[in-house]
Amino acid sequence: QEELVRNVLVEFMSKLSDSNGFSDPTMGWNSTSLPCKDGWRGITCDQTKVKYIVLDGFGFSGFLDARVLCKVQSFAESLQILSLKDNSIHGEILDEIANCSQLTQLLVSGNQFSGSIPTSISQLKNLKSLDISWNKFSGALPDLSQIKGLTGFLAQNNQFSGAIPNFDFSDLSEFNVSNNNFSGEIPDRGIHFDIRSYLNNPQLCGSPLPNKCRSSLASKPQPTPPPPPEKPKDGISNDQILMYSGYILIGLAILFLILLWLYKRGKKKEEKLEADNRVAAVDDSIIKPSFSTVELKAGGMSKTEISSVSADHSMVSSSLIVLTSPEVNGLRFEDLLKAPAELLGRGNHGSVYKVGCEDQGMTLAVKRIKDWTISSHDFKQRMRRLDQVKHPNVLPAIAFYSSRQEKLLVYEYQPNGSLFRLIHGNQTDQAFDWESRIFVASTIADTLVFMHQQLHEDGIAHGNLKSSNILLNANMDPLISEYGLMVVDNQDRSIVASVKSFQATEENFKEDVYAFGVILLEMLTGKMALNNGIDLASWVLVVVMEEWTAEVFDRNLICQGASEERMVNLLQVAIKCVNKSPEARPNMNQVALMIRAIKEDDDRSADIRQAFVHTTSTRRFIDEMLTTILHALHGTVILRQK
Numbered sequence: 001q002e003e004l005v006r007n008v009l010v011e012f013m014s015k016l017s018d019s020n021g022f023s024d025p026t027m028g029w030n031s032t033s034l035p036c037k038d039g040w041r042g043i044t045c046d047q048t049k050v051k052y053i054v055l056d057g058f059g060f061s062g063f064l065d066a067r068v069l070c071k072v073q074s075f076a077e078s079l080q081i082l083s084l085k086d087n088s089i090h091g092e093i094l095d096e097i098a099n100c101s102q103l104t105q106l107l108v109s110g111n112q113f114s115g116s117i118p119t120s121i122s123q124l125k126n127l128k129s130l131d132i133s134w135n136k137f138s139g140a141l142p143d144l145s146q147i148k149g150l151t152g153f154l155a156q157n158n159q160f161s162g163a164i165p166n167f168d169f170s171d172l173s174e175f176n177v178s179n180n181n182f183s184g185e186i187p188d189r190g191i192h193f194d195i196r197s198y199l200n201n202p203q204l205c206g207s208p209l210p211n212k213c214r215s216s217l218a219s220k221p222q223p224t225p226p227p228p229p230e231k232p233k234d235g236i237s238n239d240q241i242l243m244y245s246g247y248i249l250i251g252l253a254i255l256f257l258i259l260l261w262l263y264k265r266g267k268k269k270e271e272k273l274e275a276d277n278r279v280a281a282v283d284d285s286i287i288k289p290s291f292s293t294v295e296l297k298a299g300g301m302s303k304t305e306i307s308s309v310s311a312d313h314s315m316v317s318s319s320l321i322v323l324t325s326p327e328v329n330g331l332r333f334e335d336l337l338k339a340p341a342e343l344l345g346r347g348n349h350g351s352v353y354k355v356g357c358e359d360q361g362m363t364l365a366v367k368r369i370k371d372w373t374i375s376s377h378d379f380k381q382r383m384r385r386l387d388q389v390k391h392p393n394v395l396p397a398i399a400f401y402s403s404r405q406e407k408l409l410v411y412e413y414q415p416n417g418s419l420f421r422l423i424h425g426n427q428t429d430q431a432f433d434w435e436s437r438i439f440v441a442s443t444i445a446d447t448l449v450f451m452h453q454q455l456h457e458d459g460i461a462h463g464n465l466k467s468s469n470i471l472l473n474a475n476m477d478p479l480i481s482e483y484g485l486m487v488v489d490n491q492d493r494s495i496v497a498s499v500k501s502f503q504a505t506e507e508n509f510k511e512d513v514y515a516f517g518v519i520l521l522e523m524l525t526g527k528m529a530l531n532n533g534i535d536l537a538s539w540v541l542v543v544v545m546e547e548w549t550a551e552v553f554d555r556n557l558i559c560q561g562a563s564e565e566r567m568v569n570l571l572q573v574a575i576k577c578v579n580k581s582p583e584a585r586p587n588m589n590q591v592a593l594m595i596r597a598i599k600e601d602d603d604r605s606a607d608i609r610q611a612f613v614h615t616t617s618t619r620r621f622i623d624e625m626l627t628t629i630l631h632a633l634h635g636t637v638i639l640r641q642k
């Protein structure tokens with residue numbers, strides 16, 4: 001039996017991997033081994049029965065042949081999970097998927113699937129989770145109300161049209177049909193999902209969307225059709241000639257209107273193309289046709305203000321992809337265009353603008369990157385993958401926009417600036433003491449451990465870690481910004497698909513470790529990563545080798561009485577991180593453990609100090625009480641004597 005299943009899986013894989021063969025021998029998946037017995041990668045079994053097939057992010061570019069996969073009854077009836085997320089699989093989902101009748105999860109998001117969803121899918125009665133989001137599916141969705149107990153339905157970012165079908169909404173806790181072409185009224189029972197589940201379906205209406213449905217029109221009784229004209233007895237009467245010429249005239253008028261409409265549409269397309277080209281041509285604004293820049297030099301930063309809004313905006317508005325961040329409030333591309341913007345700074349990869357969006361009650365930071373060679377598809381995949389990873393100390397992107405010439409990334413504006421400004425700025429109001437520095441160091445280290453190691457094979461490197469990308473929120477907690485945006489692709493793109501190559505290699509992780517070491521050095525020395533062409537890591541190594549270690553530390557730390565022993569300990573960690581040889585650098589887990597030990601040492605000594613202060617004040621309190629009692633006793637004795 002297992003051999004039969006093996007043959008099914010090998011055939012299924014050959015189609016899925018586009019007949020190129022599945023070359024990675026470490027995965028198993030060949031006709032000389034057995035899926036359960038030999039532990040094929042991506043397969044989970046219950047004894048000899050294959051229960052789960054999970055092949056997410058393998059870069060498969062073939063098609064899912066449900067005729068093959070679900071043809072052997074015993075296998076089709078044991079398979080419970082089929083997850084093929086984040087590949088490049090194309091083609092349609094075939095009717096035969098219904099033969100895999102025990103499926104509880106069918107997850108195919110982030111592929112290139114097209115066509116419509118077969119009606120047979122509603123026969124999958126055990127289905128709990130159906131994720132078909134981020135594909136190219138089109139057409140109307142079938143009635144899914146027969147699937148009782150569906151808990152998740154994700155279909156966002158496709159090209160579905162027609163009405164939102166019937167669902168059994170009673171158990172649905174995850175539901176998203178945003179960024180499609182659905183039309184009509186949102187079903188009554190669907191309204192307990194918030195607006196983000198429905199956004200960007202231009203013809204969808206009803207609560208929770210702001211646009212009301214014109215249901216009154218629909219419910220009006222239709223006028224009864226006029227009775228058919230009487231048949232002429234013989235010949236054509238004058239009335240009939242008049243009537244037919246009327247029809248011909250109306251027909252010609254309609255034809256003329258259609259031609260006019262087609263002409264205008266063509267013209268609009270041309271204008272849009274021109275507008276896009278204009279976007280590429282000008283340099284000093286976020287979305288250039290609408291910005292006229294007024295350069296105001298203020299503290300070394302130039303301010304840019306919007307003075308007019310172009311009429312072309314509506315044409316590009318649909319391209320702003322709003323991610324499922326909770327902060328967003330129906331943000332549209334136009335809102336960015338209309339809002340006043342201020343240049344916060346220019347980095348190696350673009351400029352960042354502070355944009356106040358009054359309607360959303362939010363202040364945003366919009367990063368604009370020009371001429372980035374990444375394809376829109378890869379960029380979209382990357383943003384999507386990043387959006388799935390949530391950590392309280394990683395600043396998520398709220399939305400993004402991608403055109404050939406430029407990419408925009410929208411983040412929430414962080415009011416307390418960056419770690420760079422905190423270390424190197426000349427503000428005196430924010431004392432950046434040792435406790436704050438070790439807190440920032442250990443929080444960032446723990447966050448990197450999560451992103452590198454705790455996501456296992458899905459770990460993501462930052463790729464551009466530096467103190468200006470560490471922002472401080474309103475509580476002064478550090479947030480890592482632009483996470484994973486600039487990871488350099490170290491793998492051969494011809495062999496490995498983009499999603500896979502985006503997943504960090506060891507080399508990417510070790511680059512982050514180096515960059516983190518530099519941040520530690522900045523915090524310890526108060527010096528910039530690059531000063532007059534000399535890089536901080538080399539400078540520190542020379543000073544330490546010359547045994548002038550005490551010279552490296554920030555004077556402010558020494559003046560504040562920070563423990564030299566713990567500063568030296570942290571310096572040793574930093575030096576390990578900036579080792580020239582990547583292999584010799586520790587991984588983030590080891591780094592975080594070392595920093596935690598220093599911080600615990602710190603906390604202990606703070607406790608001892610506290611206890612000492614406490615003991616001293618308690619002792620003082622007891623002394624004072626005794627003196628008062630003695631005085632009182634003394635007074636009583638004198639009174640008695642009197």
Ligand SMILES: Nc1ncnc2c1ncn2[C@@H]1O[C@H](COP(=O)(O)OP(=O)(O)OP(=O)(O)O)[C@@H](O)[C@H]1O
Pocket residue numbers: 344345346347348349350351352365367411412413414415417418464468469471481482
């Ligand atoms: N969300 C945000 N809130 C507040 N300030 C921000 C935000 N994002 C970026 N900044 C600030 O805007 C400035 C410019 O950022 P930018 O990312 O362009 O520069 P960079 O980090 O030096 O370079 P790179 O392009 O390599 O990331 C920096 O001072 C940065 O700290």
